[in-house]
Amino acid sequence: MFKDFKLIAGRPVYIQVKDYMRHLIIKSALQGGQKLPSTRELSSLLKVSRNSVISAYEGLEDDGFAYTVQGQGSYVSPGAAARSSEETTPWTINWTERLSGQALLAEELDIMKRGIRAEKGTISFTSIAPDERLFELDQVRRAFMERMAVEGNVLLNYGYAKGYKPLIDYLKQYMEHKGVDLHGKDLLITNGFTEGFDLVLSALGKRHGAVLCENPTHHTAIKNLKLHGFGIHGITMERDGIHLGELEQALMEREYDCAYLVPSYHNPTGIVMSPEKRHSLMKLMQHYGVPVIEDGFNEELRYSGAHVAPLIAAGGSGNSVVYLGSFSKVLFPGLRVGWVLADQELIYYLESVKRARTIHTSTLDQSVLYQYLLGGNLEKYLKKARLEYKRKYELTLACCKEHIPYAALSGDGGLHLFVTFAEGFNTRELLAACHAQGVIFTAGELFFTDGAGQNTLRLGFSRVADEDIVKGIAIIGKTARTLMGE
Numbered sequence: 001m002f003k004d005f006k007l008i009a010g011r012p013v014y015i016q017v018k019d020y021m022r023h024l025i026i027k028s029a030l031q032g033g034q035k036l037p038s039t040r041e042l043s044s045l046l047k048v049s050r051n052s053v054i055s056a057y058e059g060l061e062d063d064g065f066a067y068t069v070q071g072q073g074s075y076v077s078p079g080a081a082a083r084s085s086e087e088t089t090p091w092t093i094n095w096t097e098r099l100s101g102q103a104l105l106a107e108e109l110d111i112m113k114r115g116i117r118a119e120k121g122t123i124s125f126t127s128i129a130p131d132e133r134l135f136e137l138d139q140v141r142r143a144f145m146e147r148m149a150v151e152g153n154v155l156l157n158y159g160y161a162k163g164y165k166p167l168i169d170y171l172k173q174y175m176e177h178k179g180v181d182l183h184g185k186d187l188l189i190t191n192g193f194t195e196g197f198d199l200v201l202s203a204l205g206k207r208h209g210a211v212l213c214e215n216p217t218h219h220t221a222i223k224n225l226k227l228h229g230f231g232i233h234g235i236t237m238e239r240d241g242i243h244l245g246e247l248e249q250a251l252m253e254r255e256y257d258c259a260y261l262v263p264s265y266h267n268p269t270g271i272v273m274s275p276e277k278r279h280s281l282m283k284l285m286q287h288y289g290v291p292v293i294e295d296g297f298n299e300e301l302r303y304s305g306a307h308v309a310p311l312i313a314a315g316g317s318g319n320s321v322v323y324l325g326s327f328s329k330v331l332f333p334g335l336r337v338g339w340v341l342a343d344q345e346l347i348y349y350l351e352s353v354k355r356a357r358t359i360h361t362s363t364l365d366q367s368v369l370y371q372y373l374l375g376g377n378l379e380k381y382l383k384k385a386r387l388e389y390k391r392k393y394e395l396t397l398a399c400c401k402e403h404i405p406y407a408a409l410s411g412d413g414g415l416h417l418f419v420t421f422a423e424g425f426n427t428r429e430l431l432a433a434c435h436a437q438g439v440i441f442t443a444g445e446l447f448f449t450d451g452a453g454q455n456t457l458r459l460g461f462s463r464v465a466d467e468d469i470v471k472g473i474a475i476i477g478k479t480a481r482t483l484m485g486e
């Protein structure tokens with residue numbers, strides 16, 4: 001006994017000794033009423049200081065695992081050890097048989113469990129997350145220290161379901177600067193886009209059981225719509241956004257609960273819907289009385305051209321658009337802070353749904369983000385990030401044009417490009433062949449609502465080094481030509 005104790009660097013020694021002794025007691029290696037080694041003896045056995053053992057024994061006593069008899073030493077508390085396996089019959093349950101249909105569907109749709117793992121050295125175009133090397137850690141650290149100095153005790157306590165008020169006020173002004181009329185609207189802070197979307201879908205009644213969206217569209221949105229039991233009707237994308245003729249035909253044929261749309265730097269196509277089409281779209285949705293859930297995906301990553309106002313801005317003082325915002329693809333996805341901007345009565349109910357589910361988004365995360373934004377750091381960061389991502393975007397675009405035998409290539413900005421090959425080409429086969437050569441990407445079929453897209457792929461370039469962009473796309477292009485028989 002005591003020969004398997006190993007110290008872990010960085011953790012207080014007395015805590016490690018206490019945890020080790022508690023483990024022995026729980027496992028019945030030390031029995032109730034048994035005398036513990038003296039502090040001097042145990043310090044010698046474990047090769048730690050006697051003071052560490054003394055503190056460990058005091059901790060065991062505080063936790064109810066040991067007691068001290070004056071002048072005799074320390075003993076294991078009676079009943080502290082777990083009952084032996086002989087005294088109880090193990091009881092096991094087949095949890096798979098008890099899972100809900102929603103849990104089974106969530107696992108089925110979980111591409112992270114089924115996707116190709118990027119082994120060390122693999123050139124991966126699968127991520128569209130920001131490049132962490134661009135993060136300004138000094139500014140984040142300063143924001144944290146400043147906020148903690150002002151109200152640290154408050155930030156570490158429970159917060160409010162609706163969100164941290166200074167951040168709410170900041171984001172309202174931020175959206176107002178995008179041209180949004182805030183009259184009759186309110187804002188709720190969420191744990192990123194995904195929770196916001198989930199909350200909205202939870203609050204919406206399934207009167208018709210169907211939702212409209214672009215085809216292809218954001219896979220996470222498809223997954224959540226299916227988990228909420230909605231039927232999905234995808235509308236074809238054109239070069240300037242959703243096909244309005246096809247959309248109107250769908251609206252004429254049946255009724256829908258809402259439409260989910262990504263008008264700017266669409267995921268996965270990267271297309272930005274034109275201002276003219278946005279205006280026509282909103283008139284069409286108004287005519288048929290279908291509310292819109294707008295995903296403000298990557299709106300800040302514009303590399304050229306004029307600012308295009310979000311759909312919620314085009315809606316003016318109306319309340320038909322629910323806007324889901326997040327800085328996850330621009331700033332720090334690890335903070336998990338997003339927001340829902342919508343009709344104030346809808347936000348009133350969403351707040352209650354959120355309180356019932358998660359109580360509130362981390363107040364500490366919200367406050368750090370607020371302080372960072374307040375200091376003007378977003379504007380400085382975006383200037384640097386746009387320059388870097390634009391450079392990578394142009395490099396990736398040039399490499400695709402040089403090497404890949406595509407039928408269509410789209411992406412007006414953001415962190416990815418979308419490649420379409422001729423009909424009949426299979427990008428799953430291409431992915432397998434490229435993976436064998438150390439290159440992976442995201443096959444496009446998972447973004448489609450109707451099982452199509454076997455001839456498409458998405459290339460995320462934000463976290464790929466320049467030399468790997470050049471090398472990886474050359475491999476993809478060469479392999480594609482080989483599969484085509486060229």
